[in-house]
Amino acid sequence: MEEVKTITTGELQEKIEKGEDLYLVDVREDEEVEEGIIAKAKHIKMGDIPENVDYFDKEKEYIFICRSGRRSENVCLYLQDQGYKVRNMVGGMLDWQGDVVKK
Numbered sequence: 001m002e003e004v005k006t007i008t009t010g011e012l013q014e015k016i017e018k019g020e021d022l023y024l025v026d027v028r029e030d031e032e033v034e035e036g037i038i039a040k041a042k043h044i045k046m047g048d049i050p051e052n053v054d055y056f057d058k059e060k061e062y063i064f065i066c067r068s069g070r071r072s073e074n075v076c077l078y079l080q081d082q083g084y085k086v087r088n089m090v091g092g093m094l095d096w097q098g099d100v101v102k103k
Contacts, residue, residue: 004076005087007063009095016040016098023062027075028093032067036093036100043103046071049078061085068092 007015015022016038024041026033033043044052046066056062056079064072069092076086093100 002077002080004073004080006090007087009089009091009097012038012063012089013098023060024065025062025075026065027072028066032093033103035102037103038065038096039099039101041065046075049075053079053082056084058083058085061087063087063089065089066092068094 012022012024022040024038026037026041026043027046027049028043029045030043037043042055044055062079062084064075064086066072066075069088069090072092073088076088079086089096
């Protein structure tokens with residue numbers, strides 16, 4: 001099984017602060033996201049990823065986010081197998097120190 005590329009919460013924070021063009025996807029459940037989501041992130045629940053595969057562009061790299069990094073890693077493995085460029089935010093929202101917005 002191929003390793004999933006990762007990004008730390010600190011590295012992601014730096015990229016956001018530099019204004020880099022990022023494609024963030026939060027795969028947590030609705031009630032988890034109500035507590036706050038990284039501003040640029042799109043919310044697609046983990047269970048809804050298979051039917052939303054068309055949303056993803058194989059030319060772009062997507063960073064996946066969940067509470068701890070475990071579900072997002074599973075999503076990364078799934079999409080990586082289909083030829084998408086993915087990165088998992090290790091530590092998830094539990095480690096996230098940056099700003100969040102309420103949905």
